[in-house]
Amino acid sequence: MSKPIASMTGFARASGGISGASFNLEIKSVNSRGLDLRLRVPQGLDDLENVLRQKLTKALTRGAVQVNLNLTYEHLQSEVTVNAQALSTVLAAIDDLSGKVEADRPRLDGILALKGVLELNEAKLSDDQLVELKNEILAAADAAIADLIASRQAEGLNIQAFLTQRLVEIAEFTLKAEEHPARSREVILEKLTGQIALLQEGDNGLAEDRLHAEALVLATKADIREELDRLAAHVAAARKLLNGGGAVGRKLDFLAQEFNREANTLCSKSNHVDLTAIGLDLKAAIDQLREQVQNIE
Numbered sequence: 001m002s003k004p005i006a007s008m009t010g011f012a013r014a015s016g017g018i019s020g021a022s023f024n025l026e027i028k029s030v031n032s033r034g035l036d037l038r039l040r041v042p043q044g045l046d047d048l049e050n051v052l053r054q055k056l057t058k059a060l061t062r063g064a065v066q067v068n069l070n071l072t073y074e075h076l077q078s079e080v081t082v083n084a085q086a087l088s089t090v091l092a093a094i095d096d097l098s099g100k101v102e103a104d105r106p107r108l109d110g111i112l113a114l115k116g117v118l119e120l121n122e123a124k125l126s127d128d129q130l131v132e133l134k135n136e137i138l139a140a141a142d143a144a145i146a147d148l149i150a151s152r153q154a155e156g157l158n159i160q161a162f163l164t165q166r167l168v169e170i171a172e173f174t175l176k177a178e179e180h181p182a183r184s185r186e187v188i189l190e191k192l193t194g195q196i197a198l199l200q201e202g203d204n205g206l207a208e209d210r211l212h213a214e215a216l217v218l219a220t221k222a223d224i225r226e227e228l229d230r231l232a233a234h235v236a237a238a239r240k241l242l243n244g245g246g247a248v249g250r251k252l253d254f255l256a257q258e259f260n261r262e263a264n265t266l267c268s269k270s271n272h273v274d275l276t277a278i279g280l281d282l283k284a285a286i287d288q289l290r291e292q293v294q295n296i297e
Contacts, residue, residue, distance in 0.1 A: 182272030249296035
């Protein structure tokens with residue numbers, strides 16, 4: 001069974017932790033031509049980045065996805081220790097200089113302030129705690145990805161309903177164009193006869209073979225049968241894609257371009273102001289369709 005239609009826009013958050021550390025995980029996705037993953041993982045958890053990438057690649061097809069993982073240590077004390085070797089080196093230097101330079105001996109706080117004498121040991125988790133934390137983060141990531149997919153699919157349902165309505169309008173405008181009196185054989189023939197008469201006027205009237213060629217061109221320009229047939233076929237294809245679900249954004253985008261091409265041709269071939277108005281309404285509905293198609297995965 002194919003996946004529902006999904007938007008590329010979504011957001012999800014998950015949090016958790018273990019004794020000694022807590023984390024917050026956020027995933028945000030917006031529109032993109034392909035799948036663009038950007039992850040920010042704290043130092044010490046770098047090996048999680050590849051695992052998270054694999055999970056997202058398996059779950060999503062398109063979208064610019066930003067993952068932020070923030071880690072906070074709790075109830076862990078950093079330790080300050082004296083570097084005995086550095087202190088010995090400093091004290092030996094002081095003793096050596098005391099007989100050569102007349103100066104007061106440095107105070108203890110001054111000695112301890114020297115770089116390298118005191119060392120700060122950052123709080124760290126044990127190996128077992130680190131494994132436990134990573135497992136918690138990956139479980140939270142699975143939940144966040146599921147929430148992200150759900151939010152994208154919920155938005156996808158709204159977009160699908162919007163696109164379905166636009167397809168109804170496109171089909172209605174296509175039918176209006178097809179049934180308009182200006183498309184009748186009699187009207188086209190009358191207009192064609194008038195245009196041929198203009199070509200024959202005056203001393204510079206066209207030769208019979210040239211006139212025949214011009215008449216054929218005029219008749220071809222007045223016929224929008226192919227454009228109407230293609231519009232109907234595109235509507236059917238778009239409906240099939242929407243009903244089939246899944247990652248159909250690119251295919252729908254291609255169809256939207258084809259819709260627009262046919263509508264432009266219909267307007268250029270129009271032989272009546274009403275047909276031109278129908279063509280403009282058709283283009284407006286297609287523009288709305290194209291705009292929302294850009295949001296689909």
